[in-house]
Amino acid sequence: MALALDKPRAPRRPAARRSNFELVSWLFMRISGLALIVLVLGHLLIMNILDGGVHRINFAFVAGRWSSPFWQFWDLSMLWLAEIHGGNGLRTVINDYARKDSTRFWLKIMLYVSMVLILALGSYVIFTFDATIPAN
Amino acid sequence: MSTATVVEEKSGARSGQPPVADGAVTVTVKILRFNPEVDSEPRWESFGVPALPTDRVLNLLHYVKWYLDGTLTFRRSCAHGICGSDAMQINGVNRLACKVLVKDLMSKGDKQTTITVAPIKGLPVNKDLLVDMEPFMEAFKAVKPFLITYGNEPTRERIQSAADRERFDDTTKCILCACCTTSCPVFWNEGSYFGPAAIVNAHRFIFDSRDEGAEERLDILNDAEGVWRCRTTFNCTDACPRGIQVTKAIQEVKRALLFRR
Numbered sequence: 001m002a003l004a005l006d007k008p009r010a011p012r013r014p015a016a017r018r019s020n021f022e023l024v025s026w027l028f029m030r031i032s033g034l035a036l037i038v039l040v041l042g043h044l045l046i047m048n049i050l051d052g053g054v055h056r057i058n059f060a061f062v063a064g065r066w067s068s069p070f071w072q073f074w075d076l077s078m079l080w081l082a083e084i085h086g087g088n089g090l091r092t093v094i095n096d097y098a099r100k101d102s103t104r105f106w107l108k109i110m111l112y113v114s115m116v117l118i119l120a121l122g123s124y125v126i127f128t129f130d131a132t133i134p135a136n
Numbered sequence: 137m138s139t140a141t142v143v144e145e146k147s148g149a150r151s152g153q154p155p156v157a158d159g160a161v162t163v164t165v166k167i168l169r170f171n172p173e174v175d176s177e178p179r180w181e182s183f184g185v186p187a188l189p190t191d192r193v194l195n196l197l198h199y200v201k202w203y204l205d206g207t208l209t210f211r212r213s214c215a216h217g218i219c220g221s222d223a224m225q226i227n228g229v230n231r232l233a234c235k236v237l238v239k240d241l242m243s244k245g246d247k248q249t250t251i252t253v254a255p256i257k258g259l260p261v262n263k264d265l266l267v268d269m270e271p272f273m274e275a276f277k278a279v280k281p282f283l284i285t286y287g288n289e290p291t292r293e294r295i296q297s298a299a300d301r302e303r304f305d306d307t308t309k310c311i312l313c314a315c316c317t318t319s320c321p322v323f324w325n326e327g328s329y330f331g332p333a334a335i336v337n338a339h340r341f342i343f344d345s346r347d348e349g350a351e352e353r354l355d356i357l358n359d360a361e362g363v364w365r366c367r368t369t370f371n372c373t374d375a376c377p378r379g380i381q382v383t384k385a386i387q388e389v390k391r392a393l394l395f396r397r
Binding site: 020025026027092095096097 | 358360362365393
């Protein structure tokens with residue numbers, strides 16, 4: 001049986017919430033950061049350096065890439081990881097620097113709305129991209 | 137004469153100044169002062185103080201209080217770096233006034249030396265260099281910094297191997313001066329981050345083989361205001377007058393949280 005602890009030394013701050021959210025988000029930042037190094041540097045290498053670099057990028061090039069599920073998956077994971085990684089980073093910045101609760105609340109609302117919009121729009125384009133529409 | 141009396145009453149300092157020691161140079165001590173009954177916000181005040189290179193900053197504050205302005209308010213108890221009362225911001229960094237020597241703050245060449253002294257940041261200032269330590273102590277109490285055991289009391293002392301003792305040796309050195317916590321940019325924020333000192337003292341018990349309250353403390357530090365708010369800026373490790381590897385201790389608590397189950 002657990003020994004009863006003396007009350008006078010009990011903390012005045014609210015009892016710890018048994019939530020692992022901060023742990024999970026901390027861990028996510030490390031893992032997504034590692035994944036993004038590979039994804040983003042690979043993306044930059046392909047787009048800007050290999051085989052003519054930026055000069056060969058046109059509608060046909062993009063259409064060709066997105067006809068392959070591999071590149072669709074690459075771009076989709078890059079989009080989601082970068083957006084959530086950056087959004088979570090901004091969330092901690094807002095938590096650290098916002099002085100007033102109302103400022104913190106509205107900044108976070110703006111952040112979350114923009115994250116949802118960008119993720120939805122990006123995913124929509126990747127999944128519904130139609131290579132047969134006219135180039136211009 | 138009446139003017140002199142007024143000054144005397146206002147300052148409350150000892151009358152007459154002691155003879156200046158051989159080799160003393162006059163340094164400017166610039167103190168961030170605040171009197172809640174008069175000032176609406178803190179103001180800088182400078183004093184010319186004769187100092188020997190071997191003097192501590194605490195000696196300069198004593199000189200100001202004893203001979204120039206008796207209203208200067210600051211904490212100090214043992215004056216030998218053990219009690220942790222006189223933590224303050226000296227030339228912009230958190231130090232114990234009793235452990236900083238004037239010779240380490242002297243400016244190069246013939247330039248006049250100015251030493252700035254301000255209260256530690258992030259805690260409410262009561263007067264001058266005296267801050268309200270209650271928020272700091274509250275975070276300290278919240279991590280249950282005492283031995284927690286369950287079951288029957290043992291009939292003999294709780295034995296511990298030298299290796300088990302070594303595991304948490306670094307964090308036993310904490311004197312609760314608040315240098316680390318008040319150097320932490322996350323603690324300066326309005327929120328209620330526990331701060332490095334509370335985590336150091338939790339670490340001292342979490343990694344003690346005789347203690348059985350590690351799970352409770354880890355749960356407390358897993359909170360939104362716990363170790364995950366640490367940004368690993370190492371301000372705390374730089375500030376610690378006891379040389380505790382504070383950031384390392386915080387990282388060890390994070391690791392314990394990740395791999396405990």
